[in-house]
Amino acid sequence: MKQSMLIEYDITFNPSLRQIEIRLLVNKPIQEGQTLSLPAWTPGSYCIRDYTKHIISIQATDRATHKKVALRKINNNTYECESAAQLEVCYILYANDNSIRGCYCNFDRIFINGSAAFMTLSGFESLPLQVKLNKQRINPEYQVATQLKPVDAPRWGWGTYFANNFDELIDCPIAISDLHIKEFLVDKVPHAICMIGRILGDTQKLTEDVAKICQAQANVFKDVLPFESYLFILHLVDDNYGGLEHRNSSALIASRQSLPMDGNDRSKEYKSLLGLFSHEYFHAWHVKRIKPNNFINLDLNAPAYTTLLWVFEGFTAYYDDLGLVRAGVITREEYFILLVNQIVRYTRLPGKDYQSLAESSFDAWTKYYFPNENSINQGVSYYVKGSLVACLLDMQIRLKSQNQKSLDGIMRILWEDFAKQSKGISESDIENLLVDSGVEKSFLQQAVYECALLPIEDVFSQFGLQLDFAPYSQIDVYYPDAPPVSSTQGVFGWLLKKSDAAVTVMSVLADGAAGQAGICAGDEVVAIDGFKTTQRSYDVLAKRLKSEQTVVVTLFRDNLLKNISVKLATPQLEIAKMSPMNYLSPLQKEMLDDWLK
Numbered sequence: 001m002k003q004s005m006l007i008e009y010d011i012t013f014n015p016s017l018r019q020i021e022i023r024l025l026v027n028k029p030i031q032e033g034q035t036l037s038l039p040a041w042t043p044g045s046y047c048i049r050d051y052t053k054h055i056i057s058i059q060a061t062d063r064a065t066h067k068k069v070a071l072r073k074i075n076n077n078t079y080e081c082e083s084a085a086q087l088e089v090c091y092i093l094y095a096n097d098n099s100i101r102g103c104y105c106n107f108d109r110i111f112i113n114g115s116a117a118f119m120t121l122s123g124f125e126s127l128p129l130q131v132k133l134n135k136q137r138i139n140p141e142y143q144v145a146t147q148l149k150p151v152d153a154p155r156w157g158w159g160t161y162f163a164n165n166f167d168e169l170i171d172c173p174i175a176i177s178d179l180h181i182k183e184f185l186v187d188k189v190p191h192a193i194c195m196i197g198r199i200l201g202d203t204q205k206l207t208e209d210v211a212k213i214c215q216a217q218a219n220v221f222k223d224v225l226p227f228e229s230y231l232f233i234l235h236l237v238d239d240n241y242g243g244l245e246h247r248n249s250s251a252l253i254a255s256r257q258s259l260p261m262d263g264n265d266r267s268k269e270y271k272s273l274l275g276l277f278s279h280e281y282f283h284a285w286h287v288k289r290i291k292p293n294n295f296i297n298l299d300l301n302a303p304a305y306t307t308l309l310w311v312f313e314g315f316t317a318y319y320d321d322l323g324l325v326r327a328g329v330i331t332r333e334e335y336f337i338l339l340v341n342q343i344v345r346y347t348r349l350p351g352k353d354y355q356s357l358a359e360s361s362f363d364a365w366t367k368y369y370f371p372n373e374n375s376i377n378q379g380v381s382y383y384v385k386g387s388l389v390a391c392l393l394d395m396q397i398r399l400k401s402q403n404q405k406s407l408d409g410i411m412r413i414l415w416e417d418f419a420k421q422s423k424g425i426s427e428s429d430i431e432n433l434l435v436d437s438g439v440e441k442s443f444l445q446q447a448v449y450e451c452a453l454l455p456i457e458d459v460f461s462q463f464g465l466q467l468d469f470a471p472y473s474q475i476d477v478y479y480p481d482a483p484p485v486s487s488t489q490g491v492f493g494w495l496l497k498k499s500d501a502a503v504t505v506m507s508v509l510a511d512g513a514a515g516q517a518g519i520c521a522g523d524e525v526v527a528i529d530g531f532k533t534t535q536r537s538y539d540v541l542a543k544r545l546k547s548e549q550t551v552v553v554t555l556f557r558d559n560l561l562k563n564i565s566v567k568l569a570t571p572q573l574e575i576a577k578m579s580p581m582n583y584l585s586p587l588q589k590e591m592l593d594d595w596l597k
């Protein structure tokens, strides 16, 4: 296999300088000169990152003559080489991106997200490639986790790996460290969780729960698993949260405190870690195989615009928590709390009135991935609103069909009739499937293309779910987790960042008391009605302020002291609790059971 390989990436690491050196060897480059480029973005993360900014140096030589080959950068991502018999391009990357979308290299751990590291050669994209990982300067005890196929490497070991083409190469992240490996089977297919970082918790409990979640998600599609094995790479750090999906693996990053303490852990942090596993695993079907039309042949040099991220991320965000209750790792009551959280995150913010789901999807490249202090007033998340729309669609399909159909059925059609036929999904495909399943066209129009408030209460009550309301006081606290407030408490309508050093306004609600009074994002609040404001004192003071009361907020703006009078608002009522109605019809009972099982 090695002899016939045209392209090889020979990788060495320099952890003291946080550098990754890649020697790209091409046996038969294009004779007129070779174009090569590094992707501008990574699939699954819809923002242009221009990874070439991390290239410290790059040079090309002809391996046949040992002579230097002229290399010219022609745009942000692309280089042109003059002709060579055997081309070697050597480039050094600075690798200090502590996320799962870039490259990271120090003595503790190494991570390579392929899009951020591997240059592609035009004309060679569909050819097999080889990756050699060299362990000099790295702890020889460290292991390797990747879904690249080993050519000359032991399991979890150093050596040479292989990918069938460039897409597969960049779809298989590589993690190198002191790995804590847990393995399990789902439908007889091997799965592994490779944990990196200090372990403070019960990883056996995590493994058992994740195995149940994977099974619950696989059950949606009622088919053999679409991969021969699956790998979760979990980075455990002090404070971070995120994931990136791949076809047969995913890279996750989470706080080490989110691991379960023991078998009985019910913490919010642990549930959100399980939600992350659930989310990325569901993506192995939904977005990695079931795809929007224009994701079939992705151009990684330019944005891939789609109005359908609400389907691909929103449905996945719906199924992630639903997968937890279906797997039995959380109770129904706990699931209802998660659902209420999503509802509040949607209803509370004014931005939902200004941006539709389709717009939010299309503009992910400039808006969702570049939030600013006013995002809460002008945008809506295709994750949050998309997941609620998915939930409402599921309920409406079940209601219309007397529980004979469901969103699971739509997922299976997307899987069987589109993904397995290598067909992409268009807006009208989704619309037709949903309308054929009983969804009103007018609902889709309003929920996806307009900004009308979603009919949550109406649909939930038909489904047999009762919603209870309570007043809220702070925009950054999701209600079911927050202490109850009195309906007479005064509300600022601001989002604060509180530290020991300062209490700073992050955002103000456009229609909130603070915003209306002229308080701006960035203002540093030093006193309220003469009381010094600190991280600790603010919470104590805020509870004692009454609605309609006028207070003087003393703040620094641009290092100038100001006093601004604010007439506090009355807390609004919002959904605080969800529960099945006392009396459920037989159909409602059946729908509820089928939905959550």
Ligand SMILES: [Zn+2]
Pocket: 279, 283, 313, 316
């Ligand atoms: Zn996602």
